[in-house]
Amino acid sequence: MPSRPKNAARAHLTHRHARLGTAVTLAAAANPLLAPVRHMVAFLLERWADEQATVVVGDRASTARALARAALTAGRREPPHGLGFTDRAVSRRIAALQASPPPHLWPLAATVLALGALTALGAADATGDLLRLLEPSLA
Missing domain, CATH: 1.20.5 (Single alpha-helices involved in coiled-coils or other helix-helix interfaces)
Incomplete structure (x- = not known):
């Protein structure tokens, strides 16, 4: 079964999430009032990738478990991970994956x-x- 982080990373690349994140970061730099929007967009980009991973895996519970496992290993010293699990509200993402799919x-x-x-x-x-x-x- 494919792993969630690999599928989510593929979703980030396919849908060019980095470009959207960069655009929002630049907008927040130009207008500091948009800082909460930048954080919300970062969270929603992660949720989008989670949902895309769920489609590929075919099971929301498996995707949630893989996300939880990856989050638990993110704090370890070895090996280093660049997936940024600590600042993306992982518990909210897991709860969303355990609920019904969004409309x-x-x-x-x-x-x-x-x-x-x-x-x-x-x-x-x-x-x-x-x-x-x-x-x-x-x-």
Whole structure:
């Protein structure tokens, strides 16, 4: 049976989680108010990889056990692990794997992203209008 860390690592690579994590880290560096968002995105990326590993393994309980075993060995001195189990809320991830699978929320996510994009476009348009109104007074 494939191991959970290997499957999760494959999910991280396949779905380019590092790029998303880097983008969120840069956004949090530019705006410190986004620091909680950065931590939540890091957790959700790990959960996404956990769910992908569950699909490959075919058993949520096996994936949870493998995650627990990997977390228990992460604190040992030898061999060193770069999987970062200590700061990714492993107990919450294991509890989520022991619960029923999450529902597919793509329609909701697409709606939220569309509303966010419309809001950003509206703000950009309003900023352009404001600059045009202030242009005579700035000249």
